[in-house]
Amino acid sequence: MEQKGELVSYRPDIKVVDCTIRDGGLVNNFYFDDEFVKKLYKTNVEAGVDYMEFGYKASKEIFDPNQFGKWKFCDEQDIRSIVGENNTDLKISVMADVGRTDYKKDIIPKKDSVIDMIRIATYVNTIPAAVEMINYCADLGYETTINIMAISTANENELDLALQLLAKSKADVIYLVDSYGSLYPEQIRRYADKYIKIAEENGKLAGIHAHNNQQLAFANTIEACAIGVSYLDATMSGMGRGAGNCYMELLLGFLRNPKYSLDPVLKFIEKQILPLKASGVVWGCDVQYMITGQQNRHPRSAIAFTDEKRTDYSAFYVALLDRE
């Protein structure tokens, strides 16, 4: 495994993707004030962030629009109400889950949309459906990524086969996703090396989306970056499901490309994130998320523990040890 680039210079292939609304929406059911989203958009433009992900393209047949804020669905006009024609260098992204998106109905040709990139999220067992979605969106004119979730519980042989199928798809970027925040840097490097090799052989790039259960989201992101991963996901103050994500402020402080600017992000944290937290929206590292991360488990039990304001960590730990 070779290091690509070093600390003093920068690699132009690196792209920063802000997922605050999309992953953060999992914390508050996508109920963000328009003011918050507009300020975030402005912040990302000023900070030199490369992509801003507005949310999901979820099916309104499967998910009741009365139960979620609008960024669960990302209607074209809702995005345009924030960005207009988006005459900026910031590109717009949305995520579409395999099996939870009416993509043939809800995704319109790129020429009619302000969206630039569609990120398709899949598990290893739904790769053929993912490939179909990727190619459909690519043919409509979008940049596309494929984000394979929950790999830490996948059979590695099946993951390898999945990567071979994805290598032949029209996806521009293959994402390494640490859904449970369970992976250590040495594991991340091994996976990243695998993803990078397959991506490079097929004219693609690799990306990383990390979770912070073990306070490793930033570390894993920059370690993957150091060996050649190009697309780096982050959120403002790490806002995201459960333990949250890689902090944007940490990532921009690390990157050396002069296009990135930390100061707008610091202002956003002060003016928007602190009030959001004060209003009772909760995310971030806590003992219960560490425990699910260490045990390579979905964080749902830790999220319930948090919602119930429990602090009996030992009882939670012991209950989780029973895997039957």
Next chain:
Amino acid sequence: MEQKGELVSYRPDIKVVDCTIRDGGLVNNFYFDDEFVKKLYKTNVEAGVDYMEFGYKASKEIFDPNQFGKWKFCDEQDIRSIVGENNTDLKISVMADVGRTDYKKDIIPKKDSVIDMIRIATYVNTIPAAVEMINYCADLGYETTINIMAISTANENELDLALQLLAKSKADVIYLVDSYGSLYPEQIRRYADKYIKIAEENGKLAGIHAHNNQQLAFANTIEACAIGVSYLDATMSGMGRGAGNCYMELLLGFLRNPKYSLDPVLKFIEKQILPLKASGVVWGCDVQYMITGQQNRHPRSAIAFTDEKRTDYSAFYVALLDRE
């Protein structure tokens, strides 16, 4: 750089050092209830932790005993009031700062003390005094370590010369210390490799003490460990000056030696750390510490910012950019 050991097995050379009272004492001027310290001792014994550091051996000529709790001074009888004869596998450590310890007066022969290890903390410019202290303590019968602080602002040529002098001392362990929480994993690996090589050539071991300004204390600790560092510092819930340290609960969850047990630590957090935090004792990652870490600066300005309950991160950042 070669990896030593892998994730599934364990290395018997690894020792975990709990610094909760010593580094955490920098947060509350060493005013811990005896109850807290006794419970911590019991927790460390039950968790299989190798060393517990009780505090500093500070000079009572330099520091007024009325201004600090007793763990700033670690009188023999105070430690004994917690541990008795310490008939356990947990070893007892104290730290002695070069120039701030009356070591010839305050450090008694090992045969009369319940202390097992003395850790000497120095800057690069006080190495000769450090060597004198190391050898004095070693001759009294103690295990000794040398902890070189603030290396991220030291001249690397001078650091190399310092390491050569320390290599000839009687220190058992040479510690890599990231005082400002400014070092990234790739830098930590490079430094660790340097320390390990010098330690190995001279029959010593290497240690690491990391700070969490950039949420890298745990990552840097396990990365240093993976390439061969043996002594790993941690504190309960990361309690320590400013952004704090590597979390004990993360570290014990990572290590695979069956002697370590996470559950007593989880109970301690619930019963002791949560009330301590609720009482108003503040430490941990926050934007201001990230900023001093990114800028490789002493955290004192961030500590003042915290004490004043400020949240104007951008103003703090801009003020710190002016290095004149």
